[in-house]
Amino acid sequence: MPKWSKRAWIAALLACALGSLTQPSRAAEDPWPGLASDIFKGRPLEDGTGLLALDMPARAEDAAIVPLTIRAVLPPGDPRRVTGLTIVIDENPAPVAASFVLGPGISSLSTRVRVDSYTHVHAVAELSDGKLYAVKTYVKASGGCSAPALKNADAAATALGQMKFRLFATSAQAPRREAQIMVRHPNNSGLQMDQLTRLYIPAFFVRELRVWQGEDLVLAMDGGISISQDPNLRFSYVPNGAKRFRAEAIDTEQHVFRGEWPADAPDM
Amino acid sequence: MTRAYAVFAAGLLLLFGSGLPGTRSQPASFPLELLQIAGGNFVHFGAVAMMNRDNEGGIANLGLIVGEDAVAVVDTGGSQREGERFLAAIRTVTPKPIRYVINTHMHPDHVFGNGAFAAERAAYVGHSNLPRALATRASFYLNAFRRSLGDALIDEVKIVPPSDLVRDAMVLDLGMRALILKAWPAAHTDNDLTVLDTASGTLFAGDLLFVRHVPVLDGSILGWLSVLREMARIPAARVVPGHGPVPDDWRGALAEQRRYFERLTQEVRGLISRGVPIAAAAGVAEAEKGRWELFEEYHARNATAAYSELEWE
Numbered sequence: 001m002p003k004w005s006k007r008a009w010i011a012a013l014l015a016c017a018l019g020s021l022t023q024p025s026r027a028a029e030d031p032w033p034g035l036a037s038d039i040f041k042g043r044p045l046e047d048g049t050g051l052l053a054l055d056m057p058a059r060a061e062d063a064a065i066v067p068l069t070i071r072a073v074l075p076p077g078d079p080r081r082v083t084g085l086t087i088v089i090d091e092n093p094a095p096v097a098a099s100f101v102l103g104p105g106i107s108s109l110s111t112r113v114r115v116d117s118y119t120h121v122h123a124v125a126e127l128s129d130g131k132l133y134a135v136k137t138y139v140k141a142s143g144g145c146s147a148p149a150l151k152n153a154d155a156a157a158t159a160l161g162q163m164k165f166r167l168f169a170t171s172a173q174a175p176r177r178e179a180q181i182m183v184r185h186p187n188n189s190g191l192q193m194d195q196l197t198r199l200y201i202p203a204f205f206v207r208e209l210r211v212w213q214g215e216d217l218v219l220a221m222d223g224g225i226s227i228s229q230d231p232n233l234r235f236s237y238v239p240n241g242a243k244r245f246r247a248e249a250i251d252t253e254q255h256v257f258r259g260e261w262p263a264d265a266p267d268m
Numbered sequence: 269m270t271r272a273y274a275v276f277a278a279g280l281l282l283l284f285g286s287g288l289p290g291t292r293s294q295p296a297s298f299p300l301e302l303l304q305i306a307g308g309n310f311v312h313f314g315a316v317a318m319m320n321r322d323n324e325g326g327i328a329n330l331g332l333i334v335g336e337d338a339v340a341v342v343d344t345g346g347s348q349r350e351g352e353r354f355l356a357a358i359r360t361v362t363p364k365p366i367r368y369v370i371n372t373h374m375h376p377d378h379v380f381g382n383g384a385f386a387a388e389r390a391a392y393v394g395h396s397n398l399p400r401a402l403a404t405r406a407s408f409y410l411n412a413f414r415r416s417l418g419d420a421l422i423d424e425v426k427i428v429p430p431s432d433l434v435r436d437a438m439v440l441d442l443g444m445r446a447l448i449l450k451a452w453p454a455a456h457t458d459n460d461l462t463v464l465d466t467a468s469g470t471l472f473a474g475d476l477l478f479v480r481h482v483p484v485l486d487g488s489i490l491g492w493l494s495v496l497r498e499m500a501r502i503p504a505a506r507v508v509p510g511h512g513p514v515p516d517d518w519r520g521a522l523a524e525q526r527r528y529f530e531r532l533t534q535e536v537r538g539l540i541s542r543g544v545p546i547a548a549a550a551g552v553a554e555a556e557k558g559r560w561e562l563f564e565e566y567h568a569r570n571a572t573a574a575y576s577e578l579e580w581e
Contacts, residue, residue, distance in 0.1 A: 055547070057550075061550065061568040062569040062572045063412075064573075065546070065573065067545065067546050069547065110545060110547075116412075141412060141415075142569065143318055143416070143565055144484065144565060144569070145375040145376055145377065145409070145484070145486065146486065146569055147405045147408045147409065147412070148408065149405050150458075151457070151458065151577075152454040152458045152487055152491070152577075153400060153401070153404075153458055155454065155488065162580075164580065166543070168543040169543070178543075182579070182580070201403065201404060228576075230576065230580070
């Protein structure tokens with residue numbers, strides 16, 4: 001999975017900013033081949049149908065909060081597992097929403113993204129065979145006045161970095177369980193131009209979020225600005241007997257947020 | 269449900285011999301229909317619809333308040349074209365100078381007409397959060413509405429941010445007519461402003477009140493519920509909603525909106541406590557379906573926004 005350095009992010013943001021200045025009219029051509037080649041450095045992408053499922057609503061009801069779920073649906077007996085995931089929202093100003101490294105036992109991952117316009121969304125998984133597999137879906141932008149921006153900008157700035165962790169009860173003997181990690185953060189995209197100053201508002205977002213079960217890494221996210229305000233990950237996992245979950249988030253201003261929770265007490 | 273209004277534009281309609289069904293993109297000088305709802309108070313009622321080419325973005329209610337010396341405009345419409353036609357309508361009612369152009373909040377149907385008033389040398393007045401809200405959304409709005417309004421209408425739109433900011437409250441005088449402007453905490457949006465005309469007792473509520481049109485949540489559901497309780501205490505004789513007709517019983521209309529948000533809050537809290545994911549939120553409060561227009565267009569979005577707010581409780 002590509003791990004983007006800070007410099008790469010800045011370069012990407014600048015490229016987007018300049019691109020939108022010089023190309024006010026929308027290119028009709030499919031951006032995916034170019035994106036795929038840039039993001040995955042020319043590695044071939046296999047068809048992931050039957051291995052991977054990407055669920056999103058057909059219409060982005062709220063442009064700022066579009067739920068997305070990726071599930072591994074490998075056939076029974078297939079020994080491979082998903083080791084990494086990248087979410088690409090083709091027509092967004094910064095198409096790479098996030099990339100994830102997944103620990104063993106993670107079979108589904110849900111998050112929320114911003115969707116700026118009518119777009120294909122691609123999920124690309126790296127399986128343990130070392131190959132990349134892609135699936136896609138199409139999402140219509142929201143109608144009405146919904147924008148991929150903060151609804152309550154003052155509230156978003158308070159409680160910065162507050163974390164919430166939940167465990168969900170599942171059927172009695174199921175080996176797999178579900179958990180959710182939430183981080184309070186405006187995750188400001190910074191791609192909007194101030195109409196008065198003609199300057200771009202600086203981006204401010206969670207760039208890394210990692211979750212451990214005991215000493216084992218459950219998942220690590222390299223986040224971008226297409227992840228919604230208050231980054232939120234819900235995932236299935238297999239308990240490893242550890243007593244604690246722990247999470248760490250780092251934003252673009254180098255704030256570090258940490259939390260720790262018991263691993264054995266579903267809150268519901 | 270609505271009271272009877274004096275129709276000012278009827279004669280004009282006859283004069284222009286319009287009424288041609290399906291005529292659209294009226295010349296900018298063709299005045300909007302402006303109805304008098306109280307002494308010195310006029311409203312253009314927008315269509316209860318989504319913004320599109322045919323309605324020129326004209327879906328929000330636009331207000332005109334006429335004092336002894338000058339007038340104030342409350343919201344400017346969903347396109348430059350609509351703003352120009354609103355200005356033309358104002359000039360059929362009064363030649364007095366437009367002293368204030370007030371925006372009740374950031375949404376395109378309320379601010380896209382701002383540019384039409386540029387030559388009037390008016391002060392543009394808005395909530396102190398409005399400049400930030402416009403800065404972070406304007407480019408997106410202009411792109412997004414190009415699809416529904418078309419190039420011709422969008423190319424003309426100029427985003428004009430407020431020159432005078434209201435932090436808490438502000439009193440404006442139009443000559444024997446004081447207006448009390450109030451900036452509210454986050455509710456419909458985080459930049460909602462209301463205008464109370466103390467001479468007529470009319471409250472221009474902007475989108476803090478929706479009538480018929482399903483309320484649209486783009487701020488804070490808990491904030492809005494608390495603002496609704498506070499609004500009910502305003503000694504207003506009548507309230508002009510941001511969308512829909514002037515209700516006979518405006519406190520009753522506030523209560524209907526409160527019922528919608530309370531039901532949404534209660535059912536979304538239920539989902540959250542049962543661990544149901546946000547993707548399933550769109551199905552809540554089905555009992556409200558049939559009570560509102562444009563429910564399909566906005567309800568799922570409201571539920572999603574409510575979920576993402578309430579899961580932090």
